[in-house]
Each structure stands twice: as structure tokens, then as C-alpha cells.
Amino acid sequence: MTLNRRSAILLAGGVLGGTVLGKAAKALDYPDRPIRFVVPYTAGGGADIAARLLGADASGSLGQQLVIENRGGASGVLGAEIVAKSPPDGYTIMLGTANWTISPSLFQHLPYSVSADFAPIALLAKTPSIVAVNPSLPVRSLAELIALAKASPGKINYASDLAGPQFLGMELLKSMAAIELTNIPYTGTGPAVVATIGNQVSIVIAPANLLLPFIKNGQLRGIAVTTSKRIEALPELPTVAEAGLNGYNVSQWYGVLAPSGTPHDIVNVLNAALVRAVQSPSVQAKMAEQIMLPVGDTPDDFAAFIKSDTDQWAKAVKLSGLPPN
Numbered sequence: 001m002t003l004n005r006r007s008a009i010l011l012a013g014g015v016l017g018g019t020v021l022g023k024a025a026k027a028l029d030y031p032d033r034p035i036r037f038v039v040p041y042t043a044g045g046g047a048d049i050a051a052r053l054l055g056a057d058a059s060g061s062l063g064q065q066l067v068i069e070n071r072g073g074a075s076g077v078l079g080a081e082i083v084a085k086s087p088p089d090g091y092t093i094m095l096g097t098a099n100w101t102i103s104p105s106l107f108q109h110l111p112y113s114v115s116a117d118f119a120p121i122a123l124l125a126k127t128p129s130i131v132a133v134n135p136s137l138p139v140r141s142l143a144e145l146i147a148l149a150k151a152s153p154g155k156i157n158y159a160s161d162l163a164g165p166q167f168l169g170m171e172l173l174k175s176m177a178a179i180e181l182t183n184i185p186y187t188g189t190g191p192a193v194v195a196t197i198g199n200q201v202s203i204v205i206a207p208a209n210l211l212l213p214f215i216k217n218g219q220l221r222g223i224a225v226t227t228s229k230r231i232e233a234l235p236e237l238p239t240v241a242e243a244g245l246n247g248y249n250v251s252q253w254y255g256v257l258a259p260s261g262t263p264h265d266i267v268n269v270l271n272a273a274l275v276r277a278v279q280s281p282s283v284q285a286k287m288a289e290q291i292m293l294p295v296g297d298t299p300d301d302f303a304a305f306i307k308s309d310t311d312q313w314a315k316a317v318k319l320s321g322l323p324p325n
Contacts, residue, residue: 030266031064036092040079040100042072046127046207046290050254051095053286054124057277062269066093075163076100077110084112088261090270093121096255098165101310105317106163108324114310119262120302122274123255125292128227129169130211131240132220137202142224142243145203149179157182158203159192166192166205168316169226169250173205175319176245196220207252208233209291226250233291253309254292255302267299 037055041047048070055066071079076099086092096118104114112118131142137156139145149156158181160167166189174181184201186192189210196204197219204211205226212233214220224240225231228249240248256274258267277283278296287294297305 030090030269031062033091034065034067035062035090036086037066037068037095038079038083038092039068039070039095040072040076040083041070041097043070046209046252047095047097047254049290050125050292053283053290054254054274054277057280057283058270058273061273061276075103075106077103077107080118081111083257083259084117086259088119088259088263090258090262090266093256093258093270094118096257098252098309098313101306102163102165102168102313102317104310105314106322106325114306117260118257119260119267120299120306121256121258121267122271122278122299123253123295123297123302123305124274124278125287125294126227126251126253127290127292128208128225128229128231128251129166129205130208130215130222130234130237131173131203131205131224131226132196132211132215132222133203134196134199134201135218135221136199137221139223140221142238142240142245145223146177146179146244149177149181153180154182156203157184157201158205159195159201160185160204161189161192162187163317163320163322164189165250165252168313168320169205170203171320172250172312172316173240173245173248175316176248193220207291212291227293229293231291231293232288250312253295253305255305271299 037051039048039051051068059065071082080100083092083094103110133139139148158170160183162185189206192204193206193210195201197214208231211220215222222234222237224243225237226240230239275296278294284294
């Protein structure tokens with residue numbers, strides 16, 4: 001059975017519902033065994049949480065379990081290589097994140113091509129970050145931060161996660177605002193947040209779900225959201241774009257990919273199951289607790305997003321001056 005584009009879109013949008021999904025899967029005789037779901041990061045992080053949350057619901061639609069396999073290492077490269085070199089039969093898929101689209105700009109010799117060795121299935125969710133400052137810094141908005149930084153170039157520092165989305169997000173913000181801030185690198189996002197709370201550094205960009213408790217208890221002051229839309233948990237907090245940096249839109253994201261060459265019919269069945277999971281009220285309630293913004297799109301839409309995100313991170317890496325490894 002071959003599904004045309006319109007049918008695939010309707011399936012992804014949930015218009016045809018579970019009955020059509022079941023018929024499509026039956027006609028394909030797919031899946032007839034559990035599916036290996038590689039998460040190229042260690043257990044307990046945002047990617048692992050997203051995979052388990054959405055994978056459990058999608059398993060019910062598919063009639064087969066998505067078996068989570070955490071394969072952390074080398075900033076996600078190890079797990080991605082495993083998937084890129086797996087048979088394109090729909091029985092090995094991967095949870096992709098912004099780190100995956102950053103990697104082509106950071107590593108000279110990746111063992112795979114982001115653009116050629118993977119088949120996009122669906123972008124499932126985005127996690128906004130927040131630009132936050134220690135309350136001792138006399139700013140209450142991004143405009144005030146920019147003004148202060150321009151008055152004292154290089155004298156204000158920020159905590160970063162080495163070469164991850166938080167560091168590159170700040171480098172992009174610095175470039176767009178034409179300001180100089182001093183980078184203080186830490187081994188990860190957690191230590192960077194702790195250092196900002198302790199006033200060892202003045203600014204940090206980090207995922208909203210991590211910063212929210214500290215903003216609400218006054219240990220940090222949120223000044224802007226990095227995505228294009230505000231978040232319900234802090235509706236009064238403007239986006240970076242609203243604060244004057246038009247076009248700024250940075251987030252961690254979670255999507256599912258398969259090895260390149262996976263048949264379109266199988267991609268469409270997986271897309272329908274995963275998008276249906278994203279649309280589930282119970283799943284959306286759990287996502288809201290993690291401040292994950294549901295997406296759920298078509299494979300073509302996800303492919304376009306991957307290209308745009310890869311290009312954006314390439315620009316940020318170039319601005320940062322980081323040499324490729």
C-alpha cells in the first residue's frame with residue numbers, strides 16, 4: 001500500500017484517526033515486532049524524558065513497543081551513528097535534538113551526514129529556554145541588559161554549557177544585539193545555573209523547566225524567553241524577539257528520525273502514531289509539566305526545520321569562533 005501525500009498529512013493531523021492508522025499498518029504488515037528507539041543521550045535528561053513520554057503512547061497506536069535504548073556519548077554522535085548505519089526497515093529510529101543539528105558545525109569528521117543519512121519522521125516538541133540574571137544585576141528586561149552591556153563591554157559575564165545550545169544561543173544573542181559579554185564555561189547546564197544563582201556569574205540561558213523554580217522563588221530573574229512564543233508558566237515574560245531582536249528563535253527540540261532509505265509508507269505510519277501521541281490530551285498535560293511545547297508535523301515539514309536549524313547553528317558556531325574538532 002502506498003499512501004499519497006494528502007493521506008499522509010491527514011494521518012499526521014489525526015483527521016483520519018486510529019482506525020486508518022490501524023488499517024495502514026495492517027496493509028504494510030508493519031510493525032510486526034518491537035521497534036528499537038535509540039536516545040543518543042544518557043537516561044534522565046530532557047531527551048530521555050521526551051522519548052519515554054511520547055514513545056509509550058505511540059506504542060499503543062502501533063501495536064508494538066518502542067524499546068528505549070540510551071546510547072550516550074560524544075555529544076550524541078555515538079547513538080546517531082548507530083542509527084545512521086542500521087537497516088532502513090523501520091525497526092530502528094532515533095530521538096533527535098538541537099545537539100544533532102549543531103554537530104555538523106562542531107565536528108569536522110562526523111561518521112554520518114545529517115542531511116543525507118537520516119529520514120525525518122516528525123518534530124514532536126520544543127522546549128523554550130529563558131534568559132535569566134542574578135538579581136544583583138541591575139536589569140529587569142533584555143533592553144536594560146543590552147544597554148548595560150553596551151555601557152560596559154566585556155565586563156558582564158555569563159555561564160555556558162561549553163558548546164551546547166545554551167552557549168550558542170547566547171553567542172547568537174550577543175551578535176544580534178551587538179554587545180560583548182564574557183563567557184564562563186561550565187561542564188553542563190546544571191552547574192551553569194548553580195553558578196548564576198550563587199552570583200559567580202551574572203547571566204545564563206537555560207531550559208525553562210530547569211529555571212522556573214528559581215525564578216519563582218526569586219533566586220533568579222527571568223528577562224526573556226528564547227522561542228517565538230511566550231510560555232504559559234510565565235505569560236508576562238516577553239520573547240527575545242518581542243524585546244527587540246527580531247528573528248531570534250532558539251530552542252531545544254525533540255524529533256524522531258529513521259535511517260535514510262526507510263520506505264515512505266513506514267515513515268508515514270510512524271509519523272501518524274507519533275503525531276497522534278503529541279495530540280493526546282494526557283500526553284499534552286504531561287508535556288506542559290515539563291514546559292514542552294507540542295508540535296507534531298509532517299516529514300516534509302520536519303525536513304525543512306532540520307535544514308533551517310542546522311543553518312542557524314552553523315551561523316552561531318561561526319560567530320562564537322569555536323574551532324571544529
